[in-house]
Each structure stands twice: as C-alpha cells, then as structure tokens.
Amino acid sequence: MPSITEFRDTLVFLAPPPEDGSGRAVFDRLDELRVLRNVLDHQIAVHVALLDASGAAARAGSTTRSWLIEMGMPPSVAHRGVRIAGGLALLPKVADCAADGYLAAECVDAVVRGIALIDRRAAAALSDDDRRAFETELLTLAFSGATPAEIDTRARGVAVRVADADPDTVPAADDASLNTVHTRVTEEGRVAISADVSAVIGEKFLSMIDERSGPRPEPDGAEDRRSVGERRADGLELLLDQAAIGAAMTTAGAPRTQVLVTVPADGVDPARLPWVGAISAASAQRLSCDSGVAEIILDTEGVPLRMGTTKRLFPHHLRQAIIVRDLCCVKCGAPAAHSQVHHLVHWADGGPTDLDNGCLLCQRCHTQVHHHGWQVVMGPDRHPWLIPPADVDPRRSPRPAYNRRTMRLDDAPV
C-alpha cells in the first residue's frame, strides 16, 4: 500500500483531465475530489479520536484540540475534528457513510451536534433505539441534500419535541434564569456588551438588528464600506433611538430623554455621560445634535447652570419641513424614519435651529460627519451638499444630497 506521502505526491502533480470542451471531465474530476476530501476529513476524525484515546495531550498538560491548533489546523477545523471524533463512536451509521466519503465533514458535524443537542435536552438519557432513530432521521435529511443549517434546524425541532415530553424540564433555549447581559466600560472609553439570552429575546434582537443593518451604497455608488459588524452596531444605535422615541410616546406625561450629557461651562473639562464618563468633544457635539439627548451645562462647582435643550432641538414642524426637502438621509438615502436632524453649523457655534441649518442624516452618516471629516453645507439652491474628506476625494468636490444625486453644483440656481 502506498504511503500517505506517496498519495500526496500523486495529488500534488495531478494533471488536468483530458478536456473535450464541454467541461464534463473537469466536473467529474471535481466530484471525485469532493469525495476524496470527505474521505480525508473522516480519516482525520478517526485519527483525532485515536490521539484523544491515547491520552497523550492530557498527560502533557494540554488538550487534543490545542495540539491540533499548534500543529497548524485553523481553530474551527480543530474544534470540529474533536467534536466529530467524540460523537462518531455512538453513531455507527453516520461513521460508515462518512468513511466511504458520502458525507462532507460539515454534514457529519451537523448530525453529531444535532444528536448531542437532542441528548442534552432529553429528560432522561436517550435509549439506544431512540438514538438510532434520531440518527437515521438526520442522516436521511443529510442525504436528501439538506445543508448543515437545515440539519441544525431539524435537530432543534426534535430536541424541543423530546424536551416537551417532560413537563418538568425547561429547555435551555427558554430558560430565563440563564439570561445575562454584561456591559463593561473599556480603558479606551468604549463599552463592551455581551449577552446570552433566550431564543425569544434573541429572535427579537436578531430580527430588529437585521432589519436595520442592511448594506446601503456609498454616495459615490460604491458598495457599503462598513463591515457586517459595523452595520449591526449602526442598527443597534438606531434601534435604541427608536426605542427612546417609543418609550416617550407610551409614557404618560413629559417625554423622557434617555441620555444625559453634562458639559462644564469652562470649556476645558470634557463633557461626561453618567455611565461611560468623559467623552471626546466630537462625541459631545454628535450627541447634542441628536434630539434624544438632554444637555446640562455645569458651572465650576458642578451646579447646573442651564439646560442646553431649549433652542437646539428641531421642533416637529421643522423636522417635517426638513423631511419634505431631504426625503431621506442626504448622504446614503436611508429612510427619514431612520434619520436624525443634524445642525450644519453646530448650535454651540451659533448655528440657528431653522430649515437652512438642518439636514437629515442616518446615524451612520451622522457619525461620519461628526467624526470622519464629512461636511454638510447649504448650497445656493437651499439644499444640503456633502463635502467628502480628503482621503475619500482629494479635491473635496461637493456632492448633492441623495434625493438630488443626478445634479451638479453648476445646475443649481444661484
């Protein structure tokens, strides 16, 4: 039998298949390679199980998983290998199919995880018959062409069924006593948030965030430059702003503001937030542009001098007028309902609260304007124009608001 090194050399120097122009030969070759990969992945799982059973890593004060990562496996592949290695012993049918290369490691893993989940949720330990039945159910699904995600979903369904049979157990997905939300102010003055919540809270969060974090084209028509994480964070801020508005509408009496910023009148000390502490001047300006924030000016003894809210907030009728003019975020076209009113000249610098000094910006673009060098100016046409920072456009040519994007500045009436 040839050694693995000889196998590898054969593959390294694999010549392309003879081609007839139809692509058929390459297709067939790819199919063979796919099966080969499945066989290889299964052999890796078998050998991981052997290594684990030897106890070598544990004796050296480590784990099989760490050894695999040190060997050069990406962490996710090492995790998967160890998981499959641990699960296959109880799943002989899955192991047989995987050994012959009929199942991709991702599908094997989905079945292994699915059975483990059902096992955890079941009130009593699964009988061998039950486990065989569930194994067959998930395996059949895998062979019908289901994706790993679909196998996950089916397994969760079975797990709920199995747990429901015992009224005394609360499935982990529903167990409110496991819910946690942790927040921590980091050394940089950011806030790290982590949460572990029930399926229902998680679903509410995911659907609300997803609805608010879709990609939107940049003003130059390029694809959204934000990462998925950045888009979700923008979605989270929008969600909180909307929640504050909703809370104000449903609370009888005076509208509540959700954020309170205190600004020392001496202009030397930084503005502060109650939870986070000192914030940058740019953040303070960005916050005070936003109507959901109350601002209190403090004298040197920390006594409130005045509320900064009276003149700076755009009243309802002005906001409506700005919506009629701008229709949407002037930078990216996000809907007006997702937008805040930005002061072109900041109110603290003497900018008035009127139609010609306000424009609609979604919270992402609002941040871009206050922190990343974008500028909004009022054009001679009495519409807002955007001036990009030099790193986006070295000439800093003004761009029209989103709803007038086909215009050039020359077209505007003087």
Ligand SMILES: [Zn+2]
């Ligand atoms: Zn925008």
Ligand SMILES: [Zn+2]
């Ligand atoms: Zn602003």
